[in-house]
Amino acid sequence: MATQHSRSVARIMMAPAVVLLLGWMLVPLIMTLYFSFKKYLPLRGGDLGWVGFDNYTRFVTSSAFWPSVLTTLTIVGGVLLITVILGVLLAILLNQPMWGQGIVRILVIAPFFVMPTVSALVWKNMFMDPVNGLFAHLWKFFGAQPVEWLTAASMTSIVIIVSWQWLPFATLILLTAIQSLDGEQLEASEMDGAPPLARFGYIVLPHLGRAITVVILIQTIFLLSVFAEIFVTTQGAFGTKTLTYLIYQRVLESQNIGLGSAGGVYAIILANIVAIFLMRMVGKNLDA
Amino acid sequence: MARSSTQQRKIINTAAAWAIGLLIFFPILWTILTSFKTEAQAISDPPVFLAFDWTLENYAVVMERSNYMRFLWNSIIIAGGSTILGIIIAVPAAWSMAFVPSKRTKDILLWMLSTKMLPAVGVLYPIYLIFIKMGLLDTKIALVVVLMLINLPIIVWMLYTYFKEIPGEILEAARMDGASLREEVLYVLTPMAIPGIASTLLLNFILAWNEAFWTLNLTAAKAAPLTAFIASYSSPEGLFYAKLSAASTMAIAPILILGWFSQKQLVSGLTFGAVK
Numbered sequence: 311m312a313t314q315h316s317r318s319v320a321r322i323m324m325a326p327a328v329v330l331l332l333g334w335m336l337v338p339l340i341m342t343l344y345f346s347f348k349k350y351l352p353l354r355g356g357d358l359g360w361v362g363f364d365n366y367t368r369f370v371t372s373s374a375f376w377p378s379v380l381t382t383l384t385i386v387g388g389v390l391l392i393t394v395i396l397g398v399l400l401a402i403l404l405n406q407p408m409w410g411q412g413i414v415r416i417l418v419i420a421p422f423f424v425m426p427t428v429s430a431l432v433w434k435n436m437f438m439d440p441v442n443g444l445f446a447h448l449w450k451f452f453g454a455q456p457v458e459w460l461t462a463a464s465m466t467s468i469v470i471i472v473s474w475q476w477l478p479f480a481t482l483i484l485l486t487a488i489q490s491l492d493g494e495q496l497e498a499s500e501m502d503g504a505p506p507l508a509r510f511g512y513i514v515l516p517h518l519g520r521a522i523t524v525v526i527l528i529q530t531i532f533l534l535s536v537f538a539e540i541f542v543t544t545q546g547a548f549g550t551k552t553l554t555y556l557i558y559q560r561v562l563e564s565q566n567i568g569l570g571s572a573g574g575v576y577a578i579i580l581a582n583i584v585a586i587f588l589m590r591m592v593g594k595n596l597d598a
Numbered sequence: 599m600a601r602s603s604t605q606q607r608k609i610i611n612t613a614a615a616w617a618i619g620l621l622i623f624f625p626i627l628w629t630i631l632t633s634f635k636t637e638a639q640a641i642s643d644p645p646v647f648l649a650f651d652w653t654l655e656n657y658a659v660v661m662e663r664s665n666y667m668r669f670l671w672n673s674i675i676i677a678g679g680s681t682i683l684g685i686i687i688a689v690p691a692a693w694s695m696a697f698v699p700s701k702r703t704k705d706i707l708l709w710m711l712s713t714k715m716l717p718a719v720g721v722l723y724p725i726y727l728i729f730i731k732m733g734l735l736d737t738k739i740a741l742v743v744v745l746m747l748i749n750l751p752i753i754v755w756m757l758y759t760y761f762k763e764i765p766g767e768i769l770e771a772a773r774m775d776g777a778s779l780r781e782e783v784l785y786v787l788t789p790m791a792i793p794g795i796a797s798t799l800l801l802n803f804i805l806a807w808n809e810a811f812w813t814l815n816l817t818a819a820k821a822a823p824l825t826a827f828i829a830s831y832s833s834p835e836g837l838f839y840a841k842l843s844a845a846s847t848m849a850i851a852p853i854l855i856l857g858w859f860s861q862k863q864l865v866s867g868l869t870f871g872a873v874k
Contacts, residue, residue: 320694327691327754328706334747335713337728338721345723400618407604408612416858417619419865420626423857425808427828428846432629436839442641444628451644477622482865487872521872528752528870531714538810538825542832554719561723562815574720581715589708 339578346571353565365572374556379580381465382552386533386584388469389476390526396473397480397525398518402510404481405488422478426538433471434460434543464548471539476532480525487521488514527588534581553577626850633657633843640839656844664827666848673823673852675738676813677806680745684753684802687746689795692757696764707758710751718748718811729816736818744816745806752805753798759871760794797867800860807853824849 346365349358369375404415421429437444438459446456459467491514499509535554540546546555557577561570620627631647632640639650660666695703725744726735734740764787772786810825817826828849831842857864 316698317700320698320700323690323694324706326687327710327750330687330747331710331713331750335716338724339716341724341727342721403611403615403618406611406615407608408615409608410612410616414615414619415865416861417623419857419861420623420854423804423808423854424626424850425825425828425853426810427814427825427832428849429625431828431832431842432625432846435842436628436632437625442643442839444645447643447645474622474625482868483870483872486865486869524870524872527711531711534715535717535719535811537719538814538829541810541814542829554717557717557719558722561719567723570723571720574717574722577717577720581717582712585712585715589712592708 342571342574342578345567346575348568350567350571351565352567361568365568366575369560369569369572369576374551375576377549378551378553378556381550382534382554382580384465385469385472385536385552386530388465389472389533390529392469392473393476393480393529394522394525396477397484398515398522400477400481401484401488402514404485418481419478421474422476422482424475426475427542429475430471430539430542433467433474438467460543461548464544464550468536468539468543468550471543472533472536476529480529483525484518484521487518491517523592527592530584530588534584553580626854629843629846631843632840633847635840635843637838637840640843656840657848659841660845660848664830664845666827669822669824669827670848670852672738672817672821673807673825676741676745676821676823677803679738679742680749680806681799681802683742684746684750685795685799688750688753688757688798692754692761695754695758696761697766707755710754714748714751722815726816735816736820736822738821740816741813741821741823744812745809748809748812749802749805753802756798756801756867756870757794759869760798760867761791762871764790793863794867797864800856800864801868804853804857 347360347362349361349364350356351358400418404411404418408414435443440446440456440458443456443459445459449456457463496509496513499513504512536552537554537558540550540552540555541558544550546552546559551559553573554577557570557573560566560573633656634652634654635646635650636653636655639646695707729735729740768786768790769782772782777786807823808825810829813823813825814829817823828845831838831845
């Protein structure tokens with residue numbers, strides 16, 4: 311059906327988006343690569359010449375490197391696990407007949423609208439503060455010792471904050487998917503005496519496959535670069551330094567552009583490894 | 599018998615869903631309530647829920663301390679500008695991908711998404727340099743462009759999945775009835791595409807409003823939006839919970855209200871092809 315003419319029109323229509331994204335990808339990438347082979351300290355002498363792979367070896371042998379990769383992956387994995395599991399359960403619950411469904415949906419969706427800087431500040435001070443936080447009051451009420459959330463249980467705290475922000479998104483996507491499930495099929499299996507767990511495992515879960523893929527893909531994109539939540543709460547202390555934050559410190563706090571750029575290249579490699587996995591999964595599950 | 603058991607199930611579902619919904623919403627509710635307390639009441643033990651002396655003092659203090667209206671204005675311009683610019687570029691791209699697909703359409707789409715995975719921090723310094731050289735550091739236009747670019751892959755994909763659901767038979771039927779291409783686009787396609795575009799607009803606006811890496815790192819005094827306004831409250835100074843709550847409420851209220859009013863619209867388009 312598509313004629314030669316409509317094909318060339320289509321190409322022209324696509325061009326601005328493709329060209330812009332190509333530029334957005336290539337220009338900074340090439341500059342980052344260029345800086346990564348230089349000793350470049352803007353505040354202490356500026357460009358001090360080429361140093362080969364020095365920055366790369368220094369960045370990867372620094373004691374902070376592997377922990378930061380692990381921290382990044384833990385946050386991504388932890389938040390995905392929590393939001394997908396709770397999201398599925400919540401979507402199933404919200405799909406049941408009830409009074410005030412619309413209002414409940416408004417309540418559940420709300421955290422998605424809260425900017426990360428606000429949610430991190432609110433959680434840090436008003437909930438997780440070991441003296442005045444609401445959790446501390448609650449713990450004391452039950453006679454327990456208040457937890458120093460952001461110092462003693464820092465990773466758990468960050469995962470809780472980020473999960474709270476992303477649970478609405480996961481729930482909404484999964485809810486839309488569940489609503490498209492064929493009710494008759496479920497009823498038939500119920501009449502055939504399939505127990506609830508079997509119905510969930512054989513009908514609901516397979517039907518949600520695509521939606522879960524979408525949730526994982528989009529959330530991973532955003533979670534790999536979690537920044538504000540750490541910037542506002544721990545500033546990378548207490549084992550919460552992600553790769554993003556480590557590079558941020560090299561570039562902005564120590565003003566070592568060469569070293570930071572080498573770190574940036576590592577971050578790009580890590581993101582690409584994750585991306586390859588994801589794209590494989592999506593390509594299979596999401597015939598575009 | 600059967601009826602009373604379904605009724606019973608409905609009661610249990612309602613109770614469970616409301617409990618969980620309120621639990622999820624609680625941090626926001628608590629922030630809003632605390633913003634009307636005095637600083638002493640904000641940290642009182644045991645906490646007071648509603649029985650406190652409601653006051654607007656915190657809002658007055660926050661308004662006096664920082665120029666809220668300017669931050670708000672910057673947020674509106676940056677989020678709005680990047681959204682409109684993004685839609686103008688994304689609609690034709692998604693349109694041609696959905697209606698004139700080629701062998702490479704899927705690859706292009708996945709490539710676009712993969713650019714979104716490039717860690718922003720890896721390219722922060724180059725972007726920083728470029729904007730300094732162009733004299734665009736701490737300007738709204740720089741953030742409009744950057745936020746448009748980082749959200750472009752997501753909105754192209756969202757629009758693409760939406761357009762793809764518009765059935766081709768409708769177009770053929772219109773053509774058989776003698777509709778011209780112009781009429782086809784104007785009277786058949788546009789009305790069907792508008793809900794999808796509206797919901798994409800909303801999502802992009804929310805993402806841009808809440809974006810906190812580029813907005814914090816590329817702005818200083820002039821172009822800083824609400825993300826920077828609130829970050830200035832991150833260092834504690836004596837009793838500050840009530841003022842922090844007031845500032846937080848002021849930062850999220852516009853988008854929360856917009857989101858609630860338009861949630862039906864937003865949700866209807868937010869599938870990303872998750873539903874066949």
